[in-house]
Amino acid sequence: MGKTNTKSKSVKKTASPEVAIIMGSDSDWPVMKAANDFLQSMGIATIARVVSAHRTPKLMMKFASEAHSKGIKVIIAGAGGAAHLPGMVASITPLPVIGVPIKSSNSIDGWDSILSILQMPNGVPVATVALNGAKNAGILALQIMGASNPKIQQQLLAFKQGMEQEVLQKKLS
């Protein structure tokens, strides 16, 4: 009685990831890292993985069909060139998918990736951000989560105020 259960206290509970950041290749990571960094700076647990619709179709199917049952709330998917990953994942998952077009080594000029992600058929939306716009994908993911979470909404309002102050304080001469 009154004894502290040191065993259970010493177990550090790691938050399970709420946003999955996937990309067609590890060569996309330097771009996609901006989404990961933003979300982690806001205290959101993330998971980042290479998943390719072209090169690992079975893994892509497994990931997309299981993500919602593992506590993931939003998927951010980046890919370059013939960027089928975001759309294919969106065709399977009930979760919102944010697509990040990437100007990759096999991109002609980036438009290939933008259009592959943007021009989805009716019924299968992918929220597409700017070319290499991974930070905005992170912000949008947080905004989606914030719609049902007042604490996150407060964080977003503080983020916006910080951005405003930064701009107002800029002096050019």
Ligand code: C2R
């Ligand atoms: P490598 O650098 O590995 O050759 O990849 C990746 O996202 C990357 O930008 C070059 C580019 O190929 C893209 N890729 C896709 C998919 N899988 C890989 N667009 C896909 O399934 O959509």
